[in-house]
Amino acid sequence: MITLTVYGRPAPQGSKRHVGNGRMIEMSRHVGNWRDDVRAAALAEQPTAPLDGPLVVRMVFTIARPAAAKKRLAPHTMPDLSKLARATEDALTSAGIWADDARVVEYARLAKVYPDSDPEALDRPGCRITVDTLEAQP
Numbered sequence: 001m002i003t004l005t006v007y008g009r010p011a012p013q014g015s016k017r018h019v020g021n022g023r024m025i026e027m028s029r030h031v032g033n034w035r036d037d038v039r040a041a042a043l044a045e046q047p048t049a050p051l052d053g054p055l056v057v058r059m060v061f062t063i064a065r066p067a068a069a070k071k072r073l074a075p076h077t078m079p080d081l082s083k084l085a086r087a088t089e090d091a092l093t094s095a096g097i098w099a100d101d102a103r104v105v106e107y108a109r110l111a112k113v114y115p116d117s118d119p120e121a122l123d124r125p126g127c128r129i130t131v132d133t134l135e136a137q138p
Contacts, residue, residue, distance in 0.1 A: 001133075002045050002097060007126040008037035010061045010112075012083030013090065035091040038127070042095035051098040054105040054134035059085055061112040062122040075112050085110055088127060097131060105134060 011030035061084050063075040089101035098104075108130070113121045120128055 002047065002051070002129075002131045004038075004041045004045055004129040005122065005126065006038050006041040006088075006129065007122070007124060008034055009125050010034055010063065010079065010084050010127055011087060012079040013087030031087050034087055035094070038088055038091035038129075039095045042092055042097050046096055050096050051131060051133065052103060055098060055103045056106045056108050056132050056134055057089075057104050057110075058108040058130040059088060059110050059127055060118065060120040061127045062115055062125055063112050064125045065114040065117075069114075072114075074117070075114060079112075081110060081112050084112065084127075088129065092129075092131070 009030055011034035013031050013035075061081070063079075065072075065075075069075070085107075089104065092098060093101050109120075111118070111120075115121050115123055115125075122128060
């Protein structure tokens with residue numbers, strides 16, 4: 001099992017904008033920084049060989065609470081949770097945590113929460129990630 005704590009601003013991946021001459025760019029200007037943060041945390045815990053076979057992943061993203069959301073229970077606005085997971089999966093692939101993100105067969109939990117609003121929330125923006133083999137699950 002691999003457990004990572006990544007601090008930084010979680011950023012989504014997936015939406016692209018056409019800028020001419022057949023070129024597309026990421027809509028999120030923060031996705032590159034987020035992938036770098038994930039890669040740095042992953043490299044510190046990198047296995048001797050990338051995990052292969054069916055994997056179970058847990059990702060709990062902690063999002064900064066905007067001042068206007070004091071009474072909101074959960075961050076039910078942008079960024080899109082599935083796009084946060086996609087950016088994070090790609091960074092884990094490039095860091096060598098697993099052979100490919102296609103190995104993920106199950107999410108034990110995929111959530112976005114505010115700091116201190118959930119038992120798995122971080123004290124500031126980031127993500128708590130756990131990757132385990134399917135066989136190791138109870």
